[in-house]
Amino acid sequence: MTRAQLVGIIIGFSIVAALTMLRASDPAPLKLARDATFDEYQRLSPRPFEDMPVHVVDIDETSLLEFGQWPWPRDRLATLVDRLAAMGASVIAFDMLFAEPDRLSPRNVVRDVPGIEPSLVEKLPDNDEIFARSFVGRPVVLGFGLSNQGNYRPPVKAGFAFTGESPINAPPHFTAAAPLRPQLEAAASGIGHINLNPGASSAVVRTVPLLLTDGEQFYPNLAMEALRVAQGASTYLLAGAPEAPDIITSIKNGDFVVPVTKAGELWLYVSPDNAKRYVSARDVLAEGGASPETAATLEGSIVFVGTSAAALQDTRTTALGQNVPGVSLHAQTIEQILSGRFLSRPDWADGLEILAVAVLGVLLVTLTIFVSPAIALVCGLLITAFALVASWLAFLYGGLLFDPLAPIVTGTITHFAATSFRFLVTDRQRREIRRAFGQYLSPSLLYRIEHTRNALRLGGDERELTVMFVDVRNFTEISERLSPTAVVSFLNTLLDALSRHVTDNEGTLDKFIGDSIMAFWNAPIDVADHRGKAVRAALAMRETLAHLNANNAFGFGAQKIGIGVGIHTGLACVGNMGAESRFNYSAVGDAVNVAARIESSCKHLAFDILVSEAAAQSLDDRFAMLDAGAVELKGKSRRTRIYAVVGDDKIARSTAFSELQAAHLQLVRALNSHSHNNRKAIHAAKVKASGMTEGLQEFYSRISRRHDHYLTQPGEPAPEKTGDSVQGPIHSD
Known part of the structure; x- marks a missing residue:
């Protein structure tokens, strides 16, 4: 090994070490690039839409035109519950907050009117009570939202069991929630949070936290509660890693086992938005009752009530790049669980990618310095192709998420640095030889000189x-x-x-x-x-x-x-x-x-x-x-x-x-x-x-x-010179 090669190896390995540590720290730009890669995979092969018993009753623009602006009086929502229950909906889950009293309730409308006796006010109907009574005996799930004020926490309607030690600190933490109306939370069969990506830095919803924690209690999300109530289950079973108590590997909800991240999040594998997923609230509340087609669609379905109206601003961006109503992602969560088509990023994926960065970097530096930048480039391209193909096939056939970009970017930087060093230092002598001998040597001979040590x-x-x-x-x-x-x-x-x-x-x-x-x-x-x-x-x-x-x-x-x-x-x-x-x-x-x-x-x-x-x-x-x-x-x-x-x-x-x-x-x-x-x-x-x-x-x-x-043999003395003897200067004519 020459001194120049030794210096090149030291510099190259130092760059590889720095890039490996950078990948291990996983800064935000790398996460963003990785997420964008996984989004692209979903765009290339989205989860196909299947007509499942999961639907959204949509408070859409036509519904608002028919029944007036939002919020609607809650007695109308009670009618909606009655209609859906009559159609045979297995669960009715509301993707909306009921934190304030219904201002359109007759009792609240006349309460502050001068001259009205308080006793008469109390005899007037209360829409919250009407709405709560519609829950009785029916599978209704309400949603709650997070708050930065107070210390309210909603009641938990389900039990939690776990294997090993409690992973209570694994899910995302919250400190307070927006209070639900007491009569509503008491009458609901289930209560779940409606936050799709709390604390996320990106507007794209890629994972959904199936659980939240306050450090003492688990709180399921709206979709998990809807699925639990639909099955009549009473308890969630959390599986963790015995050697790591603050890790969740899966959540069992009735008959379904859902693989999750260590924080209890579900990687969303979304399907393109489809009109068959939605039923307009106007069709359910139509005068004279819903049509037989609407009733047949919703019979036995898990029904989410939400809105797609633009003015209500409940839209989210999916990995497919589509802007969809937030309520549809709760529906897609259950669709994904029912279909069994999950995405997962194994806990050892980070370690594998870090190792790939180090090994690829060392290989490219060694090939570039000792063999040839061209051969190193070919090897790098082959490894890049392998990483891309392997990552894509793992996603396509196993639902596994492996990042191909980290080794590719690292390999590119490493190869460029090592090639630059070789061109500037290691190949300087070779370039001098080529300049000196290129005029009077054949290319093949010159190549042999360049690649033969001490030639x-x-x-x-x-x-x-x-x-x-x-x-x-x-x-x-x-x-x-x-x-x-x-x-x-x-x-x-x-x-x-x-x-x-x-x-x-x-x-x-x-x-x-x-x-x-x-x-x-x-x-x-x-x-x-x-x-x-x-x-x-x-x-x-x-x-x-x-x-x-x-x-x-x-x-x-x-x-x-x-x-x-x-x-x-x-x-x-x-x-x-x-x-x-x-x-x-x-x-x-x-x-x-x-x-x-x-x-x-x-x-x-x-x-x-x-x-x-x-x-x-x-x-x-x-x-x-x-x-x-x-x-x-x-x-x-x-x-x-x-x-x-x-x-x-x-x-x-x-x-x-x-x-x-x-x-x-x-x-x-x-x-x-x-x-x-x-x-x-x-x-x-x-x-x-x-x-x-x-x-x-x-x-x-x-x-x-x-x-x-x-007449004279070689080696014998020459005879006396004659006029015909061969003499003369070296370059005579």
């Missing part, structure tokens, strides 16, 4: 290289008859076409020297079969040059451009060379000089691709090569064996080349034996070379003038 040792490294020199034949003559601009254009066209074969074969372009190219293989990193790749590059150059000449790419007409290629394998020192402020990656040494001298030999031997014996090792079975003799190279005290490269493995396996090899061997023997049949052997070789590689004819035409190349 590059700058400043000088002795290693075996295969060195190539390429030179244009007769360049001086060509440049003399061209303008400087035309010379540059010619060189750009030629050198660009030839040099790409170096990088295509994993070679390193060292430099361009006028009309020459210097390249080498097996540096800065090891290249397998570097000898063979150098020879393949040379053959590709020959083919490219033939194509350029055939298509008159240089505009020289019938004049053909020729090149000479010299290749040698040996030890050289390779690295950054020059001044600190300006340097080049290059190679120096005897191997470089020998390759340059071999390239110069191409002109004298009349052949375009020559390789040294060291470079030809292990290549004779893959390339068609001919022994070109042991030549004298300038600066070398002993001759060097070189070979002419005729073609690739296809030519090497051909019958024509086998015959040429045999003729060439006869020629060499004739030259070594000073035979008088030299001309005959040369002619035979030229015949066999006919139709093969261009240049072989001239190669054999000149062989009589340089037959001494075959």
Whole structure:
């Protein structure tokens, strides 16, 4: 692990730790995002509406137009109770408060009229008493609301039992309620609170507290009381966690077990608002009685009496984004219990999500720093997709609520931070390498350098290289008859076409020297079969040059451009060379000089691709090569064996080349034996070379003038210099 990677890991893990602690603290923005995700799940797959024995008698706009503004006199509400009881409603639950005396009661209307005897006032009807009498023998449930004043608490009509210790402090607390009229609370079969989301910071109703507590007593909500009274049950059974006394896991109400949050709240799984849920109060109170259809609808139903009139402002927002009457959510609570379709967020969900944040963060930091930001991104996207799919399937098939956003957001932040650090610090050396070597290395070789630790040792490294020199034949003559601009254009066209074969074969372009190219293989990193790749590059150059000449790419007409290629394998020192402020990656040494001298030999031997014996090792079975003799190279005290490269493995396996090899061997023997049949052997070789590689004819035409190349073996001292010996500067024409 490098120092930069260690620093990256420390910074990355610190960010992961901070994000994990942030998720553990669960601030309001995270809760809001989580709730919005669960809302979206419900919108994608809401609870389907089912026609159940749960209805709302709605004091709607038409009812107010028919019977006058709200509040109605309570004797009319008594009539409503009578009508509903006659229709066979199993429960009549009022989602409204009866805290004040009925101001429309005759007794209250005349009480303050001057001159009326108090005894007469007491003989007048009281609507609250009429309303209370309508409760007698009937399953009527009243609602109570919370208050910030006083200490009134309504009577509890049901008993509570629990497994283990009492979870009295688990539900939401309240200190006081708005008082109910004494005669009404005494006559009611049940009393429940009507607050849907007390203390909630959001207007969206997502959970409903089925219980409230004052620290001494439990108080059920209106829906639970309506369900209890409908079943004739007398007691709620609260199940808790033995190891945590202030947690409620479920509430048993008669025959129904309701899973709840640890605070005794029900996650609402709402269905879209539907007109079949409602019956207008006008239809129930219609003169002459309700219609048979209305009676049939309400028979046996749990009936909630409430209002949808806009002026009465009893509307709530559901997870589906709909604004609905508050009373409909009490009805939906019972619908959900009857259907058995519950939502739950397990107590261990927070722990799982916190663990997911930590594990995902550590994984992404590790992958980004040590492997690749791209791979880390792919893994992050796969994990994100898995989290989303798993969360959605858990909701769809199990009603479980798991938050996919926390690990996703954490993963995004972590990946961005780790990638930024790597780009700014860890990858700085890699970018420097790419800038330095991108001009003369193939992309594949550059990639290997970037991803191989200690692959590059700058400043000088002795290693075996295969060195190539390429030179244009007769360049001086060509440049003399061209303008400087035309010379540059010619060189750009030629050198660009030839040099790409170096990088295509994993070679390193060292430099361009006028009309020459210097390249080498097996540096800065090891290249397998570097000898063979150098020879393949040379053959590709020959083919490219033939194509350029055939298509008159240089505009020289019938004049053909020729090149000479010299290749040698040996030890050289390779690295950054020059001044600190300006340097080049290059190679120096005897191997470089020998390759340059071999390239110069191409002109004298009349052949375009020559390789040294060291470079030809292990290549004779893959390339068609001919022994070109042991030549004298300038600066070398002993001759060097070189070979002419005729073609690739296809030519090497051909019958024509086998015959040429045999003729060439006869020629060499004739030259070594000073035979008088030299001309005959040369002619035979030229015949066999006919139709093969261009240049072989001239190669054999000149062989009589340089037959001494075959007389001296490599390693022997060179004979006295002759006019035909191979000498001259490195880059002669």
